[in-house]
Amino acid sequence: MGKTLAEKVWESHIVHQAEGEPDLLFIDLHLVHEVTSPQAFDGLRAAGRKVRRPDLTVLTEDHNVPTIDIDKPIADLVSRAQVDALRDNAKEFGLKIFSLGDIDQGIVHVVGPQLGLSQPGMTIVCGDSHTSTHGAFGALAFGIGTSEVEHVLATQTLPLKPFKTMAITVNGKLPEGSTAKDIILAVIAKISTGGGQGYVLEYRGEAIRALSMEGRMTICNMSIEAGARAGMIAPDETTFAYLKDRQHAPQGKDWDEAVAYWKTLKTDEDTKFDAEVIIDANTLSPFVTWGTNPGQGVSINDNVPDPTSFSNENERTAAQKALEYMDLKAGMKMRDIKVDTVFLGSCTNGRIEDLRAAAAILKGKKVASTVRMMVVPGSAKVAIQAEQEGLPAIFKAAGADWRSAGCSMCLGMNPDKLTPGERSASTSNRNFEGRQGPGGRTHLVSPLVAAATAITGHLSTPDEV
């Protein structure tokens, strides 16, 4: 029997294997940010250890940095201390860092791909669950905790138990107005927040092949919301075209050698996955969430579900609690939900293509007077490219707020937050209680739905505006 893509990448990184022990895997790239690393560096210091491979490590400031006044010292003193700790650790251990104001600063999962550091067949880790993003390149990429961050810093390896494999086959062609975000929200609604637990997901099928790298990153990014630590897409011509000539992509003869290898990185035809899920893209309408976990989503054309309609008691209770928290009534139309805030950004949907798609809808239109819209590019380079294309002018003319790069309102660690009771349509990845600010209520949406919603003030699709 053949091998899956995930198995191929796994096996090519085994440093040590023994019965009854986890496999020890070599890590090709370690991305680090300010929030999950300070205790790991402290651990190294306490044990008198060094960073084994500074040349396979890169640091960026993203989670708690402000998105305005970035030329001034960070006003929040606790945030400032944490960013300072990252800078001090970079200096002490001799590591590359992209600080606020640097052209390469931005959200860690936007920065890696745009520099060409995320490549097919690599193992990539970061103390952040959305590391699954880099799987869009055919890399095995997953989030780790702070103890593991310390482990990778010290040894450039991780002891891991093999994953099971699940194929997510998306057949057909996405209709106009539906996007990669809608595919992944539909996948999570189908398999639930625990469905992918213990698996690496491999997204395949016609609709996946047709996606740009940005779209593929959006999908792999949210694998973790289905419980899977990693999601992958086999590299193809789209992947190679994206990587060609990027700063850290192989050059000349190395490029040819790399591409020849990358072309072998696909699941063999006679391979059986441990599980398979099939989605039909042809009939997929934009998806939005109604509840407080990413699996609680429906088509925007549907109604808020009735909790009593769930057969499973846990789901029923969870739905009831979610509707109370979200202040929604069962049976109301999703499209009738009014929002106060629209957030466009994050490692899920803060790339240039996302900003272009939203700008195309907002061009010449106005954000509703009842709505504030915040646009936060995923990286400083995305911001620069957007400037070159005239996108900020479109957002500003529409009445939206154009910010500097960072994680921003996705997780409310910086000043960009929802206030208690405030409701958002957000292109980010989590609608957990209080995720975007204590008491805030989040509906996850695609960039197209975000833009249309900003104009009408209620959950909407672009054909309405």
Next chain:
Amino acid sequence: MEKFISHTGSVLPLRRSNVDTDQIIPAEYLKRITRHGFEDALFQAWRKDPDFILNKPEYKDATILVTGPEFGTGSSREHAVWSLMDYGFKVVLSSRFADIFRGNSGKAGLVTAEVAQDVIEKLWALSEKDPNLQVTVDLDKREVQAGDLVAPFQIDDYVRWRLMEGLDDIGLTLRHESKITEFEKTRAAYKPVTL
């Protein structure tokens, strides 16, 4: 890491499923750069409600958290584990844990024992009736015991061994350092470096 063989204590019954790590500890508390002192942050939003179970004096000494399925989903923040441990929890019992949370727990020394949902329901009912109910979680026997109730639990063999021995992962890996060095020599030249 301290060795863990068996623990006996009282239970906090948390009747919730899908408890994500944002609920265990909100992002605001992740700005701290220390590894301890997160007990005040545990379930911070829910704790504002005086009726929340953690606020009930009869449960204040609980050391075993018994919760619904999909515990620890979402963000990879190990702070979630630290806040549970700092508060005094030694064990979490659930019918399903999120992968990253379970991994982080094993590294930090918090026992995550997977038991069947009907056992969870029984423990909820028993501990709601008697907040002083003493429950024993025996890692050696892989067993949860509360009065007449005896139930097996699942935990990864290797994690169990490490917890029982109180071993540090980095130290274990460094026994294979020469193999790491050998592997590094075979890494393809076209693979990227950051410096």
